[in-house]
Amino acid sequence: MGSDLLKRIGLSIFVLFSLSIxxxxxxRVVPGDPxxxxxxxxxxxxxxxxxxxxxxxxxxxxxxxxxxxAGIGHGDLGKSxxxxxxxxxxxxxxxxxxxEIVGLSALIMALGGIFLGVLSAKYSxxxxxxxxxxxxxxxxxxxxxxxxxIFMLIFGYxxxxxxxTGRLSPGFEAPTTITGMFTLDSLLAGDPRTAWxxxxxxxxxxxxxxxxxxxxxxxxxxxxxxxxxSKDYIAAETAYGIPPRRILMKYLxxxxxxxxxxxxxxxxAALFGNAFLVELIFNYPGxxxxxxxxxxxxxxxxxxxxxxxxxxxxxxxxxxxxxLVGYLDPRIGLAGRRN
Amino acid sequence: xxxxKGEELRKRAxxxxxxxxxxxxxxxxxxxxxxxxxxxVLAIVLLAIFAPYVTPYPKHAGAFVxxxxxxxxxxxxxxxxxxxxxxxILTRVIFAFRGALIMSTGVLVLVVPLGVVLGxxxxxxxGTWIETVIMRITxxxxxxxxxxxxxxxxxxxxxxxxxSMMAVCVSWWPWYTRLIYGMASSLRNEFYVKASELxxxxxxxxxxxxxxxxxxxxxFTKMTLDVGWVILTGASLSFVGLGExxxxxxxxxxxxxGAKYLPAQWWIxxxxxxxxxxxxxxxxxxxxxxxxxxxxEEGS
Numbered sequence: 001m002g003s004d005l006l007k008r009i010g011l012s013i014f015v016l017f018s019l020s021i022x023x024x025x026x027x028r029v030v031p032g033d034p035x036x037x038x039x040x041x042x043x044x045x046x047x048x049x050x051x052x053x054x055x056x057x058x059x060x061x062x063x064x065x066x067x068x069x070a071g072i073g074h075g076d077l078g079k080s081x082x083x084x085x086x087x088x089x090x091x092x093x094x095x096x097x098x099x100e101i102v103g104l105s106a107l108i109m110a111l112g113g114i115f116l117g118v119l120s121a122k123y124s125x126x127x128x129x130x131x132x133x134x135x136x137x138x139x140x141x142x143x144x145x146x147x148x149x150i151f152m153l154i155f156g157y158x159x160x161x162x163x164x165t166g167r168l169s170p171g172f173e174a175p176t177t178i179t180g181m182f183t184l185d186s187l188l189a190g191d192p193r194t195a196w197x198x199x200x201x202x203x204x205x206x207x208x209x210x211x212x213x214x215x216x217x218x219x220x221x222x223x224x225x226x227x228x229x230s231k232d233y234i235a236a237e238t239a240y241g242i243p244p245r246r247i248l249m250k251y252l253x254x255x256x257x258x259x260x261x262x263x264x265x266x267x268x269a270a271l272f273g274n275a276f277l278v279e280l281i282f283n284y285p286g287x288x289x290x291x292x293x294x295x296x297x298x299x300x301x302x303x304x305x306x307x308x309x310x311x312x313x314x315x316x317x318x319x320x321x322x323x324l325v326g327y328l329d330p331r332i333g334l335a336g337r338r339n
Numbered sequence: 340x341x342x343x344k345g346e347e348l349r350k351r352a353x354x355x356x357x358x359x360x361x362x363x364x365x366x367x368x369x370x371x372x373x374x375x376x377x378x379x380v381l382a383i384v385l386l387a388i389f390a391p392y393v394t395p396y397p398k399h400a401g402a403f404v405x406x407x408x409x410x411x412x413x414x415x416x417x418x419x420x421x422x423x424x425x426x427x428i429l430t431r432v433i434f435a436f437r438g439a440l441i442m443s444t445g446v447l448v449l450v451v452p453l454g455v456v457l458g459x460x461x462x463x464x465x466g467t468w469i470e471t472v473i474m475r476i477t478x479x480x481x482x483x484x485x486x487x488x489x490x491x492x493x494x495x496x497x498x499x500x501x502x503s504m505m506a507v508c509v510s511w512w513p514w515y516t517r518l519i520y521g522m523a524s525s526l527r528n529e530f531y532v533k534a535s536e537l538x539x540x541x542x543x544x545x546x547x548x549x550x551x552x553x554x555x556x557x558x559f560t561k562m563t564l565d566v567g568w569v570i571l572t573g574a575s576l577s578f579v580g581l582g583e584x585x586x587x588x589x590x591x592x593x594x595x596x597g598a599k600y601l602p603a604q605w606w607i608x609x610x611x612x613x614x615x616x617x618x619x620x621x622x623x624x625x626x627x628x629x630x631x632x633x634x635x636e637e638g639s
């Protein structure tokens with residue numbers, strides 16, 4: 001297993017490396033002069049020329065890429081044209097905010113999806129199962145940004161229970177940065193009130209993000225559980241007189257989670273994508289909102305950095321999921337799943 | 340003599356085909372929900388094609404301003420209400436279906452052949468350097484969620500329907516390659532493939548005449564489901580302003596514009612949102628129906 005893991009990590013490094021070339025290529029071949037775009041149409045020619053020099057745009061493509069890569073080695077991702085700060089500082093500020101939302105969302109998705117799936121498998125073909133199936137369908141076909149708007153409308157305006165913009169309510173101060181996650185930092189600083197307020201700000205975006213994956217997970221868990229229910233080993237365990245509850249939770253659930261977990265890897269990755277729109281709607285200052293502003297302003301350094309960070313998160317998660325699946329089903333090795 | 344025999348064979352083949360079609364339809368129509376999906380899809384496609392004739396206010400599809408009837412709630416005159424410029428939302432939703440369907444058709448027409456051919460080649464030539472090259476490139480594209488890649492690519496181009504279509508294509512083909520790669524790499528060990536190799540069939544023959552026909556069912560199922568997902572991705576792109584530009588109607592743009600007038604004029608954003616849900620739901624129901632139909636067909 002150790003050598004398989006090393007192989008996977010090696011492959012992931014290769015993938016990230018190629019991704020950086022790809023995104024660099026796309027960013028550089030597009031029409032339009034990034035320096036001119038950054039300074040605006042009325043900036044004098046010499047200023048544009050200076051910025052071009054500063055951004056190494058006057059050098060050939062491979063030299064630009066080499067310089068950029070060397071910069072990453074020093075933790076220098078270049079300067080953002082929009083925030084006028086080093087991109088690495090921006091990422092440090094915005095990434096934890098997105099991790100908070102995506103983390104909570106993944107948790108809601110996993111727990112909620114598996115819970116609903118188990119219940120509807122247990123009571124399959126009852127009215128509860130029917131209702132869950134309809135909800136699942138709705139969850140799958142509704143884009144996250146539509147959920148975001150629906151939740152905003154219901155819980156922001158009709159029943160104002162949750163805050164609907166930003167990370168903190170007015171009157172609260174951001175905690176001193178330790179991890180950059182407001183809930184965790186204020187807890188560490190011994191300020192549960194701020195932590196609670198920060199948490200409330202996460203709830204609606206996180207649920208809006210989670211809905212699609214939750215529905216998917218519920219459906220997959222249900223169908224894989226009902227498939228496994230008719231397997232011989234379950235009949236054997238019933239014959240041994242093991243209590244049904246124990247069979248359900250111990251012997252049936254574990255193998256049935258394999259397809260759920262595999263699909264959830266993709267769903268969690270998709271959370272980052274949908275977070276782009278959800279953060280925009282809730283005006284939440286996270287990496288995704290930063291990324292989308294960078295994209296709309298053709299802020300090349302910021303775009304490359306955001307893409308690389310998300311690629312890294314995705315690749316890491318895929319390895320983590322493979323290890324988890326290997327734990328759930330010892331027959332599947334790390335190398336085996338791909339083949 | 341040979342002529343009549345040929346005719347006889349052709350006739351029998353035709354009968355067999357129509358018999359298979361009848362059976363497939365029977366299996367498909369046994370599931371009521373799939374039929375509902377089919378009817379919904381047909382309705383959406385017909386509405387989109389004949390949009391200028393069936394919509395109540397065809398002029399409202401483009402730049403049209405009549406502040407006198409602006410922001411009117413749902414009524415008999417405007418079933419889904421009007422937006423701030425006084426344009427009928429029902430009309431604009433139906434016209435937006437056009438762009439959405441054009442986009443998903445365009446994406447699938449470009450993506451499916453490319454992804455499938457690459458997957459077939461990589462799967463059949465497993466273990467060679469060609470497989471390595473194709474699959475490693477695919478891995479790179481799969482290292483990002485499709486929406487992010489599509490956003491990045493379309494943000495770097497001028498925002499048009501065509502460019503957002505291209506952006507979605509860039510992020511969509513590897514999924515077909517991976518699907519078909521998995522199938523082809525196991526199908527190549529089947530006896531009928533070995534047999535045709537032994538009789539001296541060329542590589543293209545084996546790939547396209549022996550392996551490809553056995554991959555058609557999953558390709559077809561995925562395509563039906565993907566129509567909905569492409570529409571959803573397209574709507575996400577136009578939601579942030581990358582896609583069909585105003586004054587033309589696009590579902591994403593209508594929602595993001597309408598969101599500014601929540602909650603008082605809720606209908607401006609809510610109805611286009613429901614429209615997206617309905618379209619994606621329709622293609623999902625249809626796709627699931629086709630999947631079940633083909634699955635039982637294989638099983639029998």
